[in-house]
Amino acid sequence: MDISSILQGGYQHPLSRQWQGRRALTKSMLMYPIFITDDPDASVEIKTLPGQRRWGVNKLEGFLGPLVQKGLSSVILFGVPFKCQKDGRGTPADDPQGPVIQAIHKLRTLFPSLYIACDVCLCEYTSHGHCGVLNQDGTIHTAPSVARIAEVALNYAKAGAHCVAPSDMMDGRIKAIKRALVDAGYGNRCTLMSYSAKFASALYGPFRDAAGSAPAFGDRKCYQLPPTAKGLARRAIQRDVGEGADIIMVKPALPYLDVIADAAQLAPDHPLACYQVSGEYAMVCAGADAGVYDLKVMAFETVESMVRAGATLILTYFAPQFMDWLDV
Ligand SMILES: NCc1[nH]cc(CCC(=O)O)c1CC(=O)O
Ligand SMILES: [Zn+2]
Numbered sequence: 001m002d003i004s005s006i007l008q009g010g011y012q013h014p015l016s017r018q019w020q021g022r023r024a025l026t027k028s029m030l031m032y033p034i035f036i037t038d039d040p041d042a043s044v045e046i047k048t049l050p051g052q053r054r055w056g057v058n059k060l061e062g063f064l065g066p067l068v069q070k071g072l073s074s075v076i077l078f079g080v081p082f083k084c085q086k087d088g089r090g091t092p093a094d095d096p097q098g099p100v101i102q103a104i105h106k107l108r109t110l111f112p113s114l115y116i117a118c119d120v121c122l123c124e125y126t127s128h129g130h131c132g133v134l135n136q137d138g139t140i141h142t143a144p145s146v147a148r149i150a151e152v153a154l155n156y157a158k159a160g161a162h163c164v165a166p167s168d169m170m171d172g173r174i175k176a177i178k179r180a181l182v183d184a185g186y187g188n189r190c191t192l193m194s195y196s197a198k199f200a201s202a203l204y205g206p207f208r209d210a211a212g213s214a215p216a217f218g219d220r221k222c223y224q225l226p227p228t229a230k231g232l233a234r235r236a237i238q239r240d241v242g243e244g245a246d247i248i249m250v251k252p253a254l255p256y257l258d259v260i261a262d263a264a265q266l267a268p269d270h271p272l273a274c275y276q277v278s279g280e281y282a283m284v285c286a287g288a289d290a291g292v293y294d295l296k297v298m299a300f301e302t303v304e305s306m307v308r309a310g311a312t313l314i315l316t317y318f319a320p321q322f323m324d325w326l327d328v
């Protein structure tokens with residue numbers, strides 16, 4: 001055999017295999033999405049997301065304590081209110097007595113070292129289930145949407161969130177949120193993570209079920225990106241960098257590894273996040289249940305493919321399991 005044909009000499013040993021990855025997956029690269037509901041004592045199984053629950057604020061200590069102990073370093077909060085009055089502008093989103101703001105206060109006291117990000121969106125709080133404020137005809141009214149989203153983000157920052165992460169995909173919201181944070185004195189204290197390239201995906205089903213955030217009519221195709229739109233994704237990433245995003249995100253992750261790789265090249269100086277969304281997680285679990293593969297091996301393969309594509313931060317429902325699987 002010709003010398004240039006030989007690759008296997010380079011990965012015969014577990015350590016030399018590790019050296020072949022440009023970056024190794026570590027615990028601090030994983031952010032855990034959690035659902036907080038407005039019954040303070042709730043611990044309710046989510047059928048379509050095996051192993052995940054809706055938590056009340058009183059349960060957070062018992063639920064997260066052991067995970068923080070094992071090395072979980074960040075969470076992203078999603079509010080799931082049931083008792084509130086939803087309306088056209090998503091008023092309950094930043095209710096000081098609502099689940100997200102209550103959870104921020106609680107987590108800051110319970111776990112001083114835990115990094116707390118908050119998803120910012122209106123769909124969990126609007127009567128129509130869309131991510132912004134609507135015109136009479138049901139289309140998105142961009143200016144008031146952006147203003148309301150910036151207001152919610154600022155209120156999460158004021159409550160103590162380390163990071164606000166708008167997932168609504170409204171044009172101009174990154175600039176508006178950054179402006180609001182800076183003007184209120186939070187510019188240097190709160191990270192702005194943009195869901196920059198968020199695609200209109202079939203993989204959000206279990207999340208919408210968990211969060212009760214499915215739109216009452218229509219779909220999200222006028223604000224989330226078409227799955228084929230590589231160009232729009234690249235433009236959205238560049239725009240959000242220009243508007244002041246601190247972290248760029250691609251979502252979903254596995255079907256969009258090329259977009260992650262593009263983002264790594266377009267925004268090489270920013271942390272790059274990707275979201276292994278609810279449907280991706282459910283798919284990995286379902287395949288394992290069907291005997292197609294081993295769950296742990298597949299969870300590693302999917303998440304490590306995201307690292308290989310260029311992600312430096314991964315939002316995943318597998319985070320608790322990785323705390324057991326990873327050494328550092
Ligand atoms: N702003 C809504 C939102 N925020 C996070 C997710 C998906 C997360 C997941 O599927 O795990 C969605 C879904 C959607 O657009 O309906
Ligand atoms: Zn939304």
Ligand SMILES: [Zn+2]
Pocket residue numbers: 119120121167168
């Ligand atoms: Zn969201």
